[in-house]
Amino acid sequence: MMPRAKLKAQKVEAANALLEGRALPQGGAWITRARSAAEKRVRELGLPTKRDEYWRYTDPRRLTAADVEPGALHDTQGEPPAFDAFDRVKLVFVDGVFDADASDPMALEGVEICQLSQAAMTDLHWARDLYGSLEARGQSPVERPLASLNTAYATQGVLIRITGKPEKPISLIYHRESETSDAMVHHVIRVESGAEATILENGPFATRFNQVMEVDIADGGTLHHIRAQGRDHERVGCAHFFARLGAGSHLKSFTLTANGALIRNDSVIWLDGAAGSAHVAGATVGDGAFHHDDTVFITHGAPRCESRQVFKKVLRRSAVGVFQGKILVNQVAQLTDGYQISQSLLLDEDAQFLAKPELEIYADDVKCSHGSTSGEIDSNQLFYLRARGVPEDTAKTLLVLAFLAEALDEIAEPAYAEDLRARLEAWFERRG
Amino acid sequence: MAVLDETQMREGVDRETVETVQSMAGTYKHGWETEIEMDFAPKGLNEDIVRLISEKNNEPEWLLEWRLDAYRRWLTMESPDWAMLNIPEIDYQEQYYYAKPKSMVEKPKSLDDVDPKLLETYAKLGIPLKEQMLLAGVEGAEEGRKVAVDAVFDSVSLGTTFKKELAQAGVIFCSISEAVQDHPELVKKYLGSVVPQNDNYFAALNSAVFSDGSFVYIPAGVKCPMELSTYFRINAENTGQFERTLIVAEKGSHVSYLEGCTAPKRDTTQLHAAVVEIVILEDAEVKYSTVQNWFPGDENGKGGIYNFVTKRADCREDRAKVMWTQVETGSAITWKYPSCILRGDDTQGEFYSIAIANNWQQADTGTKMVHLGKNSRSRIVSKGISAGHAQNTYRGLVSMHPKAKESRNYTQCDSLLIGDKCGAHTVPYIEVRNASSRVEHEATTSKVDDDQLFYCRQRGMDEEEAVALVVNGFCKEVLQELPMEFAMEAQALVAISLEGSVG
Numbered sequence: 036m037m038p039r040a041k042l043k044a045q046k047v048e049a050a051n052a053l054l055e056g057r058a059l060p061q062g063g064a065w066i067t068r069a070r071s072a073a074e075k076r077v078r079e080l081g082l083p084t085k086r087d088e089y090w091r092y093t094d095p096r097r098l099t100a101a102d103v104e105p106g107a108l109h110d111t112q113g114e115p116p117a118f119d120a121f122d123r124v125k126l127v128f129v130d131g132v133f134d135a136d137a138s139d140p141m142a143l144e145g146v147e148i149c150q151l152s153q154a155a156m157t158d159l160h161w162a163r164d165l166y167g168s169l170e171a172r173g174q175s176p177v178e179r180p181l182a183s184l185n186t187a188y189a190t191q192g193v194l195i196r197i198t199g200k201p202e203k204p205i206s207l208i209y210h211r212e213s214e215t216s217d218a219m220v221h222h223v224i225r226v227e228s229g230a231e232a233t234i235l236e237n238g239p240f241a242t243r244f245n246q247v248m249e250v251d252i253a254d255g256g257t258l259h260h261i262r263a264q265g266r267d268h269e270r271v272g273c274a275h276f277f278a279r280l281g282a283g284s285h286l287k288s289f290t291l292t293a294n295g296a297l298i299r300n301d302s303v304i305w306l307d308g309a310a311g312s313a314h315v316a317g318a319t320v321g322d323g324a325f326h327h328d329d330t331v332f333i334t335h336g337a338p339r340c341e342s343r344q345v346f347k348k349v350l351r352r353s354a355v356g357v358f359q360g361k362i363l364v365n366q367v368a369q370l371t372d373g374y375q376i377s378q379s380l381l382l383d384e385d386a387q388f389l390a391k392p393e394l395e396i397y398a399d400d401v402k403c404s405h406g407s408t409s410g411e412i413d414s415n416q417l418f419y420l421r422a423r424g425v426p427e428d429t430a431k432t433l434l435v436l437a438f439l440a441e442a443l444d445e446i447a448e449p450a451y452a453e454d455l456r457a458r459l460e461a462w463f464e465r466r467g
Numbered sequence: 468m469a470v471l472d473e474t475q476m477r478e479g480v481d482r483e484t485v486e487t488v489q490s491m492a493g494t495y496k497h498g499w500e501t502e503i504e505m506d507f508a509p510k511g512l513n514e515d516i517v518r519l520i521s522e523k524n525n526e527p528e529w530l531l532e533w534r535l536d537a538y539r540r541w542l543t544m545e546s547p548d549w550a551m552l553n554i555p556e557i558d559y560q561e562q563y564y565y566a567k568p569k570s571m572v573e574k575p576k577s578l579d580d581v582d583p584k585l586l587e588t589y590a591k592l593g594i595p596l597k598e599q600m601l602l603a604g605v606e607g608a609e610e611g612r613k614v615a616v617d618a619v620f621d622s623v624s625l626g627t628t629f630k631k632e633l634a635q636a637g638v639i640f641c642s643i644s645e646a647v648q649d650h651p652e653l654v655k656k657y658l659g660s661v662v663p664q665n666d667n668y669f670a671a672l673n674s675a676v677f678s679d680g681s682f683v684y685i686p687a688g689v690k691c692p693m694e695l696s697t698y699f700r701i702n703a704e705n706t707g708q709f710e711r712t713l714i715v716a717e718k719g720s721h722v723s724y725l726e727g728c729t730a731p732k733r734d735t736t737q738l739h740a741a742v743v744e745i746v747i748l749e750d751a752e753v754k755y756s757t758v759q760n761w762f763p764g765d766e767n768g769k770g771g772i773y774n775f776v777t778k779r780a781d782c783r784e785d786r787a788k789v790m791w792t793q794v795e796t797g798s799a800i801t802w803k804y805p806s807c808i809l810r811g812d813d814t815q816g817e818f819y820s821i822a823i824a825n826n827w828q829q830a831d832t833g834t835k836m837v838h839l840g841k842n843s844r845s846r847i848v849s850k851g852i853s854a855g856h857a858q859n860t861y862r863g864l865v866s867m868h869p870k871a872k873e874s875r876n877y878t879q880c881d882s883l884l885i886g887d888k889c890g891a892h893t894v895p896y897i898e899v900r901n902a903s904s905r906v907e908h909e910a911t912t913s914k915v916d917d918d919q920l921f922y923c924r925q926r927g928m929d930e931e932e933a934v935a936l937v938v939n940g941f942c943k944e945v946l947q948e949l950p951m952e953f954a955m956e957a958q959a960l961v962a963i964s965l966e967g968s969v970g
Contacts (some may be wrong), residue, residue: 038545088549366887381902384869394893395551396912401883403912407897410905 037086044455046081053082053101060190062155069167069269073186076171080180092357092389093299093328097271098181103243105218106269106296114461116208117237117263117291118214118454122150123206124148130211131191131241145199146232151192151221162194162223169249169277173303176363177332182275182301187374189221196225197232197256204259210265216241226256226284233448234258239265239295243270254308255280261286261451262297263458264298268323280310282337289446290317291455292327293462299328305366306333306340316345316445320459321354321386324464328357335368335398344375347442349435351382360405361393362389368398375405380412380438382431432463493714495762495797496963498732501588505621505703508565514538517675520565524644524669524678527651530658537664537674538541543837544668550802550831551860551892555736557773562738564676566621566703581625588700589618589625592729613693614725615640617681618891619710621703624679636692638722639684643711646682651765653684657715661744661781661808669680669740669802673709677742680710685720685751694723694950701730701761701772706737714744716751718784723754725953728797730762733770736799740775749784749811754792756953761797762961766967768827770798770857778805782814787841790817794957795832804862806835809843809871816845821957823964824857824889833863833894838871838904850942852961853889854968859902860892867904874901880910883941885934885968 054077059070082099083090097104126148127137133150141148147161154160166184173179195205207222218241226232230253242248252258264274272295278286292298304313319327333342348356358377379388388409394404412434419429436459446452484953508519517538546554570582581766615629626641633640639650645656664674681697701708716722728808730737739761747753755778764771774797780789801824807816818834836845845865853859865876882891893910915937923933939946939961946954 039548072722122689140930164695369887380898381899384872386902390897392893392895392897392908392910394882394910394912395890396882396884396892397890399887399889399914401884401912401914404910405893405910407895407908409897409899411902437507 042086043081046084047078049082049099050077050080053099054078057188059154059187063158065160065163066155066166070187072171073167073183074182076174077180079188080174080178080183083180089330091391092359093297093326095181095462097243097297098243098273098299101158103215105214108211108214109239109267109269111266114146117458118206118235118451120454121204121450123204123235125206125208126193127208127210128191128220128363130213130216131220131244135190142206143203145197145201145203147196147198147203148205149194150188151194154194155190161196161225165223165225165249165251169251169279170247172305173277177302180273181245181273182247183220185219185245185275189219189247191219192221192223194223196227197230198227200231206234206235206259208266209236209240211239211241211265211270214242217242218244219244220244224248224258224432225246226250226251226252226258228253229255231257232259234260236262237265239270240268240272242270246272246427248276250276250278250286252278252280252284252286255283256281257285259284259447261446262290263455264290264295265294265385266293266295268294268296268325270295271297273301276300276302277316278303278313279305280311280313284311285310285445286313287445288315290329290441291297292317293326294321294323295327299330302331304331304333304342306335306337306342309337310339311337312341314343314445316442317347318439318442319348319356320462321348321350321356322352324353326355326357328359328360332361333363333373335362335364335371335373338368339370340368341372342374345442345445346377347439348388349382349439350379350380350386352387353385354383355387355389356393358390361395362403362405364396364398364401366397369400371401371403373399373403374403377407378438379409380435382411383411432460435463436460476727495732497592497729497760498762500731501702501793503582503584503702504569506567506569507563509705510563511560512562514563514566520678521678523565523649526647527802528907529649533659533664534675541663541671541675543669544665544671546668548897550862551836551858551894552800552802552829552831554773554800557738561586561705563703563706564709565678566706567623568620570623571623582834585620585625587696588620588702592698592700604792610806613695614696617697618644619679619697619787620650621701621706621708624681632692637686637689638691639682640695641682643682643713644681649829650684654682657713657744657746661746661778661779662742662777664888667777670742670777673711673740673742673777677709678712683714683722683724685716685722687717688719690720691722694725695754696725696727699726699728701737701739702785704733705735705737707740707750712741712743714753716748716753718748719750721752723950724756725950726755726757727760729760730772732762732765736770737772739772741893743776743778745780745789747780747782747789750786752788753780754790755780757793758953758957758960759793759795760800761796763797764799764826766826768799772797773800774798774803777807778803780806780807780816781810783810784818785811786813787811788815790948791834792819792945793821794949794960795820795822795830796960801830801832803832804834806837807845808839809845810839812840812842814840814843818847818849819948820849821945822849822859823852823961824854824859825964825968826855826857828857830858831860831862833861835864836866836876837864838867838874838876841870841872841874842869845876847880848944849880850945851880851882851891852885852938852965853882853891854885854940854965856888858890860894862894864896864898865906866898867900867906869900871903874904877964878905878908881941882912883938884912884914885965916944931966934968935965938947939966
């Protein structure tokens with residue numbers, strides 16, 4: 036076994052090698068400060084390796100490699116993108132670069148939107164104290180150097196400030212057109228006191244992507260976040276979601292992951308004010324040699340908060356599903372209600388489910404629980420449907436959709452849930 | 468002892484034995500020290516110490532080489548840091564690795580020749596080394612059962628009871644140092660076959676310096692005629708205890724094994740790094756129960772035993788079965804994961820645990836269920852209780868390998884918090900690599916239920932009694948898996964361990 040000090044030295048060496056000769060992007064004083072600090076963090080933390088406890092079940096090598104492995108584009112066979120039917124403000128990125136022509140005007144009542152690349156050039160911006168701050172705070176107790184790398188070097192992204200209750204959702208759309216694109220995108224979202232909005236995200240992004248979304252929800256604010264990560268098979272990426280919730284604020288975040296060679300979704304939620312609630316959910320469908328990792332870390336840092344994690348994975352043909360979920364309850368966080376469920380349905384003998392559902396609790400007046408199950412389709416349920424004349428394939432699809440429904444139910448607005456559900460149904464019917 | 472007066476004692480049972488079982492008052496009961504002249508090896512750890520231990524035990528060359536190999540591997544290893552434990556740096560050169568009562572230098576031929584002071588020590592602990600019915604001398608209890616005892620005092624085994632009766636059944640139950648002399652082929656065949664020398668840092672250390680421990684061999688088809696028990700006592704100061712237990716259950720055999728441990732109250736911490744290996748062959752069944760009550764340190768976190776233990780059972784052949792039951796109330800630090808390797812088809816592993824941490828105790832304990840054989844089954848029930856400033860972690864692994872088709876695991880981990888300065892943590896690892904297996908894991912964390920406390924208080928119980936009753940209820944699922952004598956002791960311990968945690 037390699038000594039720990041040597042391992043750390045290797046990680047730091049790898050980080051220094053990756054950053055060798057790489058200059059920080061140009062920008063105003065505030066963003067340069069944030070970027071320099073982040074670059075320092077990367078050098079101090081080193082690059083992650085599979086030997087890190089936090090990467091126990093997912094090898095980050097393809098995410099940290101200097102070069103991108105080329106990946107073929109995916110034929111969607113005419114399938115419309117997610118959320119296509121909804122009236123929304125579209126902000127389009129192609130291979131991680133903002134496409135102004137394809138995007139809608141950034142005007143919507145109750146919302147201020149601007150591009151990171153423009154804000155970075157100003158001397159003063161509302162995002163000044165926010166950019167990189169939640170990411171920096173999210174480095175403890177678990178290190179996430181890839182997110183620091185993003186803070187330091189990302190030039191693309193949007194800064195969204197929600198001041199009211201906009202009538203339309205804001206939709207971030209990620210097209211992929213290159214077989215070798217390597218994207219780094221950093222968004223900052225601030226939900227002001229009492230404001231409420233929905234952020235949609237969809238699309239395959241890039242051949243490799245590293246995304247950070249920092250979300251700050253002020254007291255009494257509400258954010259709905261619904262993400263449908265596209266189906267491109269040959270792409271790798273990690274998406275970091277850092278959120279701070281003020282008193283009485285609410286967050287609902289849902290992610291649908293389908294295929295993709297390697298996808299890591301890292302959500303770091305900090306309940307900072309009393310009586311907040313955070314719901315994080317995900318549905319994963321893996322059909323083939325795909326690796327999906329949902330890692331969630333929820334910190335209860337204030338009393339009377341509620342958190343909920345619901346993750347469902349359907350896996351077959353060598354697909355690997357990972358779930359690492361943690362509820363940390365600080366000593367001040369009395370009257371916490373924490374719940375977590377992770378379940379997988381393995382449709383054939385090659386699929387794998389690897390889970391580490393954790394509780395770390397320092398307050399006594401709490402109600403926390405977690406459950407995790409794994410198994411195949413219940414033969415009794417299948418028999419029940421078959422006995423009523425439902426063909427086997429249809430019966431299986433019905434049972435799989437019913438299994439995933441619990442995660443989809445976490446989406447507050449039924450229309451979005453239905454959009455994703457119909458999509459899943461079509462996939463299962465097509466692939467059999 | 469009003470309770471005692473009302474109790475009719477059965478003949479042949481020490482008064483103190485019954486006291487130990489019944490006493491519900493007082494804090495750590497076993498904190499006294501036996502004043503006895505000891506023969507120490509020089510302080511510190513090096514190859515010469517390893518040679519010395521081997522020489523003192525009159526070991527064959529291969530075992531010395533085995534120890535030295537372990538020592539050299541240990542030198543290249545690092546102390547594990549992944550547990551949720553705050554372990555002060557241990558100076559391995561400040562420990563004695565071998566301590567033997569002077570009177571034991573000439574090995575006594577039988578227990579009758581053992582220094583009466585040593586026998587008294589065990590009598591005081593409620594572990595009678597005379598061959599007699601043990602414990603359970605309480606009116607209304609069932610017939611007393613015979614239990615054979617191997618008593619380990621610091622580094623050496625004092626003797627083993629009921630040897631003759633066991634020999635008639637073909638059962639070998641002796642200290643591992645005796646086994647090395649009398650049954651070298653068995654020891655050579657199985658030692659290190661479940662926990663190899665370089666398994667982990669503490670197992671490597673143990674492999675290098677283990678001085679004694681118990682050896683059990685149950686021949687094919689034999690149901691061991693009585694329960695076997697080892698009682699460990701650390702007495703000497705600054706002395707580490709490194710015992711090694713090896714249990715081999717041949718085809719179709721059956722044995723129940725009990726283990727208990729205590730140590731004197733001291734300001735300084737003491738090291739205990741044990742290894743238990745169990746080999747279970749076709750259709751055999753081993754039940755291993757532990758009540759761990761090492762000195763936990765005082766209410767300010769001073770002193771106590773650092774308990775680093777590697778326990779593993781290998782269900783090597785089809786339909787082998789193992790059951791671990793543990794009640795962990797003592798030790799300043801507990802690092803212990805009794806594991807089951809379910810290698811054969813239709814094998815079965817069970818783990819029932821109560822871990823109580825009070826004052827400044829830290830416990831990181833759990834199990835590993837490694838399913839390799841088809842249709843293997845495992846069950847985990849863990850109850851953790853934290854009070855005072857203690858930290859209590861359940862850490863467990865359930866792994867279903869690709870070939871372990873149609874296997875099954877059920878895990879339930881419940882944690883109870885008493886007071887707002889302690890912590891309760893759950894760290895399960897679930898790895899499912901085949902679809903036909905089913906894995907279910909549930910965990911809850913909560914505080915002692917106010918309604919239940921109110922109910923007890925209303926009926927005239929004081930708060931501490933009420934908490935003890937509620938906690939005993941919380942632990943019931945595990946307590947009922949213990950052999951009767953142990954269950955009584957454990958129940959009393961639960962109450963004692965939580966003393967001072969309320970208010």
